[in-house]
Each structure stands twice: as structure tokens, then as C-alpha cells.
Amino acid sequence: MMTESRSQEEQEFLKNxxxxxxxxxxxxxxxxxxxMDEDNELNVLLIKRGGHPFKDYWAIPGGFLEAGKESVxxxxxxxxxxxxxxxxxxxxxxxxxxxxxxxDRDPRTHxxxxxxxxxxxxxxxxxxxxxxxxxxxxxxxxxxxDEHGELSTYFVSSECSITMKHLAFDHGFLISTAIKRLxxxxxxxxxxxxxxxxxxxxxxxxxxxxxxxxxFQKLDRSNFRKMFLRSLVDRQRVKEIGKYDAAGKPKTALYxxxxxxxxxxx
Amino acid sequence: MMTESRSQEEQEFLKNxxxxxxxxxxxxxxxxxxxMDEDNELNVLLIKRGGHPFKDYWAIPGGFLEAGKESVxxxxxxxxxxxxxxxxxxxxxxxxxxxxxxxDRDPRTHxxxxxxxxxxxxxxxxxxxxxxxxxxxxxxxxxxxDEHGELSTYFVSSECSITMKHLAFDHGFLISTAIKRLxxxxxxxxxxxxxxxxxxxxxxxxxxxxxxxxxFQKLDRSNFRKMFLRSLVDRQRVKEIGKYDAAGKPKTALYxxxxxxxxxxx
DNA sequence: TTAATAGTGTCTGTAAGACAATATTGC
DNA sequence: GCAATATTGTCTTACAGACACTATTAA
Numbered sequence: 001m002m003t004e005s006r007s008q009e010e011q012e013f014l015k016n017x018x019x020x021x022x023x024x025x026x027x028x029x030x031x032x033x034x035x036m037d038e039d040n041e042l043n044v045l046l047i048k049r050g051g052h053p054f055k056d057y058w059a060i061p062g063g064f065l066e067a068g069k070e071s072v073x074x075x076x077x078x079x080x081x082x083x084x085x086x087x088x089x090x091x092x093x094x095x096x097x098x099x100x101x102x103x104d105r106d107p108r109t110h111x112x113x114x115x116x117x118x119x120x121x122x123x124x125x126x127x128x129x130x131x132x133x134x135x136x137x138x139x140x141x142x143x144x145x146d147e148h149g150e151l152s153t154y155f156v157s158s159e160c161s162i163t164m165k166h167l168a169f170d171h172g173f174l175i176s177t178a179i180k181r182l183x184x185x186x187x188x189x190x191x192x193x194x195x196x197x198x199x200x201x202x203x204x205x206x207x208x209x210x211x212x213x214x215x216f217q218k219l220d221r222s223n224f225r226k227m228f229l230r231s232l233v234d235r236q237r238v239k240e241i242g243k244y245d246a247a248g249k250p251k252t253a254l255y256x257x258x259x260x261x262x263x264x265x266x
Numbered sequence: 267m268m269t270e271s272r273s274q275e276e277q278e279f280l281k282n283x284x285x286x287x288x289x290x291x292x293x294x295x296x297x298x299x300x301x302m303d304e305d306n307e308l309n310v311l312l313i314k315r316g317g318h319p320f321k322d323y324w325a326i327p328g329g330f331l332e333a334g335k336e337s338v339x340x341x342x343x344x345x346x347x348x349x350x351x352x353x354x355x356x357x358x359x360x361x362x363x364x365x366x367x368x369x370d371r372d373p374r375t376h377x378x379x380x381x382x383x384x385x386x387x388x389x390x391x392x393x394x395x396x397x398x399x400x401x402x403x404x405x406x407x408x409x410x411x412d413e414h415g416e417l418s419t420y421f422v423s424s425e426c427s428i429t430m431k432h433l434a435f436d437h438g439f440l441i442s443t444a445i446k447r448l449x450x451x452x453x454x455x456x457x458x459x460x461x462x463x464x465x466x467x468x469x470x471x472x473x474x475x476x477x478x479x480x481x482f483q484k485l486d487r488s489n490f491r492k493m494f495l496r497s498l499v500d501r502q503r504v505k506e507i508g509k510y511d512a513a514g515k516p517k518t519a520l521y522x523x524x525x526x527x528x529x530x531x532x
Numbered sequence: 533t534t535a536a537t538a539g540t541g542t543c544t545g546t547a548a549g550a551c552a553a554t555a556t557t558g559c
Numbered sequence: 560g561c562a563a564t565a566t567t568g569t570c571t572t573a574c575a576g577a578c579a580c581t582a583t584t585a586a
Contacts (some may be wrong), residue, residue: 010319
């Protein structure tokens with residue numbers, strides 16, 4: 001990023017620049033946070049809005065960018081931390097999904113939202129409602145037929161079940177987009193590993209459960225295993241770390257994920 | 267997008283809402299515009315900045331979002347139209363690429379840029395420099411070894427050759443990201459068709475040249491043909507529209523692209 | 533004993549990539 | 560004529576998906 005001085009003339013220009021000349025929108029960083037629960041189902045974190053607009057509606061966590069102080073990525077990381085206690089520096093996946101900016105999507109003012117997807121292992125989650133929320137909890141993501149016989153996505157917690165359409169703002173659309181992206185990326189990224197309880201110690205079928213949860217579909221054990229051994233073990237994306245117990249008896253094999261430089265960004 | 271009233275209380279809240287409470291960043295919509303030239307090379311449209319900052323540097327076209335008046339997508343479409351005379355309503359591909367928002371990427375003020383990729387057939391282009399630009403032209407995108415022996419991307423027009431690093435702001439990074447995304451999407455999207463001179467009347471190898479230009483790599487004619495017939499003709503993405511001339515003699519077969527609902531969005 | 537989980541093997545169809553052979557076209 | 564372009568075919572390897580068979584473990 002080149003921000004060093006380029007000319008005396010430019011310095012002069014900048015001194016006289018008035019940033020208030022143009023009408024500006026607000027910018028938020030929102031995060032669709034996914035995890036896996038004890039039942040091997042895909043979960044999404046929703047907060048119950050404590051204030052207007054959409055008071056008492058469920059929404060994805062997000063907050064306004066503090067202009068001049070932080071980048072949009074940093075705002076997203078901050079939001080993730082505030083809501084879950086998880087830090088990006090801990091190696092959590094936080095990836096840009098889409099930016100939405102229709103003038104009327106927020107009734108207060110023109111809000112441009114930069115939306116991220118985060119994949120967090122359940123064990124690391126310490127969920128707390130931020131100051132703008134009255135509640136925060138995980139919802140199981142399910143696909144099923146609604147009252148009109150249409151296949152649609154809905155969200156289930158211990159206390160309530162809500163449909164995509166009943167979320168605040170356009171958040172139903174955003175989560176739907178996030179799920180489709182997650183499904184599309186599954187075969188050529190390491191997204192599934194990010195949802196493992198322990199990346200350095202897992203069984204094949206643990207990973208398969210994650211694939212199944214994301215795709216909403218049962219997979220063939222034999223074929224998944226073949227894929228795993230070929231695409232991951234043979235290509236050194238993953239290492240076997242022993243399949244015998246202390247007594248030397250064969251046990252279910254354990255594997256360890258090998259971190260790599262990122263291959264899809266930049 | 268739900269913006270209808272939800273409660274009397276919320277109406278009251280909105281009446282008293284003061285949008286000036288928070289410091290806001292500026293938002294721009296920038297567009298990386300690709301096309302193919304007569305030499306079957308990938309081209310990108312750059313403008314020469316007419317004012318500070320980065321005066322006289324080459325940059326991708328873009329402009330500030332008019333808050334409250336237009337969506338970010340509309341701002342990008344407007345920018346595309348101003349620079350090339352091409353309208354999204356004419357069926358031009360305009361796709362979100364990435365949003366960048368570091369506080370210091372623009373020396374004037376905190377600018378969040380939502381960056382799009384546009385794929386435009388050469389024949390439709392009517393390039394004109396916008397009011398903030400002193401020049402606008404197409405540059406061939408090439409890969410080659412720089413003075414340090416590093417493989418890098420650079421841009422060549424009839425008059426000058428510039429490297430990625432010498433573009434304004436972080437635009438080198440943005441174009442680089444756009445190219446990688448284009449390459450990655452090539453095999454599972456219809457991006458290549460968007461660059462055809464005439465989608466309803468083209469030869470197989472015309473499409474192959476586009477693939478080659480995007481991948482910076484020669485392809486095997488025989489194998490490309492097989493892929494084309496299997497994945498595109500058999501699956502009705504494309505239709506043969508005759509391989510005989512008026513006299514009934516066999517000619518190079520012509521194909522017609524069949525429009526479809528989008529499969530990657532939503 | 534049953535049911536669920538874990539692991540292996542087989543068969544088919546499809547597809548990618550390398551490469552050879554043969555037309556056709558435009559200078 | 561040559562060179563570039565167009566078309567077809569062969570061969571090998573790889574892999575996805577369907578499915579059958581066998582162990583092992585836990586209730």
C-alpha cells in the first residue's frame with residue numbers, strides 16, 4: 001500500500017482536502033459465525049438485537065467501523081472477538097463473503113455492510129451478548145420443507161425455531177449466501193478442518209461428519225476415505241499420527257492437519 | 267430486504283436517530299474491467315489520474331458512492347458506464363471481487379473500496395476518460411520476468427509499459443487478485459463466454475483463445491474440443507448453429523451460447 | 533445378539549492430459 | 560508450396576460414485 005509522499009504538490013493538496021464534502025454512508029463489519037455442535041450439526045451464532053431498528057429480532061453479529069482507526073478486516077476481527085472471545089491471531093478462519101449496500105437496507109441511514117464468514121471450533125467458543133444485544137446463542141442450521149412445501153433453511157435453538165425470512169435486515173440472505181459459499185468451497189479448501197475440535201488429532205470420520213453437516217447430505221464412508229487418503233494424506237496436507245494404542249493393539253487411526261501457506265488468497 | 271415498519275416504537279426511534287453521531291469512512295466502487303484484444307491477449311482498462319492524490323499515476327476506474335442515493339452495485343454500474351459506455355442491463359458481467367478498507371490506503375481520508383470485476387466484449391467498448399482522469403486506455407496484461415528475475419505481471423499499451431507496483435493506491439494488488447479469481451473461476455463458470463465478441467456466433471477455438479489468455483498458457487486443441495463438446499454442448503450450455511456454408515460445403519462449426527439463470531449467485 | 537462403527541475391495545463411467553494423424557485454409 | 564488452423568482418434572491414468580463384504584465395538 002503506497003501512502004508515502006509522491007510530490008510536494010500532493011502534500012499541498014492533502015492539506016487543503018476537506019473530507020466532509022461528500023455525503024458518506026455508514027460501514028459495518030458483520031460476521032456469519034459457524035461451528036459444529038455435539039450432534040454433528042452445523043450451527044450459526046445469532047444475537048438478539050437489544051435496540052432499534054429490528055429490536056428483538058435475531059441477527060448476525062456486527063458493528064460499525066470506526067473510521068480512521070481500524071481497517072474493515074480489523075473491525076470484523078474485533079466483532080468476532082467481542083461475541084465469541086476468539087481471536088484471529090489464534091488461527092481462526094475469517095474470510096470476506098460479500099458486501100451489501102442498498103440505500104434502504106437499514107432504516108436509520110445508508111449502511112454498507114462488509115460481511116465475513118468465520119469458522120470456529122466449538123471448544124474455543126465463549127459466547128457473550130455484546131452491548132447492543134439482549135441475547136446470543138447458537139442455532140442449528142437445518143434444511144426442511146416449510147408450510148408451503150418449499151425447501152428452505154431454518155434455525156433451531158433449544159428455545160425457538162426461526163426461518164430465514166424472520167431475521168433482521170437482509171441477514172437471511174447473507175447467511176444463505178454464506179452457506180452456499182461454504183458448500184462450494186468445501187472440496188477445494190481446508191474449510192472443513194477449521195471446524196474440527198482439534199486439528200492436530202482427529203479421525204477420518206470426524207472430518208466426514210463436518211462435510212456431511214455442511215452439505216446436508218450423507219456421504220459414503222468408503223469413498224470419503226479414499227478421497228481422504230489420496231487427496232490429503234498422499235499430498236501431505238495431513239499426517240497419520242498412529243493407529244495403535246499403548247499396548248500395540250490397532251486402534252482407529254488418528255491424523256494431524258499440516259498448516260500451510262494460504263493458496264486461495266493472493 | 268425488510269424495511270417496512272415493525273412497530274410504533276421503532277418509528278419513534280428512527281425519527282430521533284442522528285446519523286452524524288459516528289465518524290464515517292468514504293466508500294468507493296472500483297471496477298477492474300477486462301476485455302480481449304485483436305491479438306487474443308487479455309486487456310485491462312486503466313485511467314490516468316487527473317488529480318491528487320496519485321496524480322498522473324495509472325489506476326483502475328472508480329468513484330465515490332453517493333450515499334443515500336444508490337447502492338454500491340449501482341455505483342459500480344455507473345462507474346462502468348461512465349468509463350466504457352457499457353450498461354449492466356446489456357447483460358455485462360459485473361461481479362464483486364473484494365472490499366478493502368485499511369485506514370491509510372488513501373492519503374485523503376479513510377476510504378473503503380468495494381471492488382468489482384467486469385468482463386466486456388471488445389466490440390462494445392467506447393472508452394472515455396471520466397472527469398477525474400486525463401487519459402484512459404487498454405493495457406495488455408502480460409506475465410514475465412522483471413529485472414530481478416522474478417515472475418510478475420505487467421501492463422503494456424502502445425505507449426508505455428508499467429508494472430503492478432507502479433499503479434496508484436493498492437490497485438496493483440486488486441488487479442492481481444482479480445486475475446487470480448478469473449483464473450480460478452474459469453473452469454466452473456461462464457466467464458470466458460462474457461469475453462466473446464459475439465456470444466451467439468462463435469467458433470470453438472475463439473473460446474479457447476480466451477481461456478489461453480486468461481491462464482497465460484497454451485492449451486491442447488484436441489483436449490479443449492473434447493471438454494467443449496462434453497461439458498458444454500452435451501449439457502446444453504451451448505448449441506451448434508451450423509457447420510455448412512450457403513453452398514452446403516462444410517465450414518468451421520459455429521456455436522451459440524445459451525443464457526441461463528445464474529448458478530453461482532444466491 | 534444386535535446395531536453401529538471402522539476398514540477394505542471391486543466395478544463402472546467419466547474425464548484429463550499427452551500425443552499422433554489427417555484435413556483444410558490462406559498466403 | 561508452406562504454415563497455420565481445424566478436426567478426429569488413441570492411450571494412459573485418475574478419480575467419483577455405487578455397492579458388497581468383513582471386522583470391531585458398545586449396548
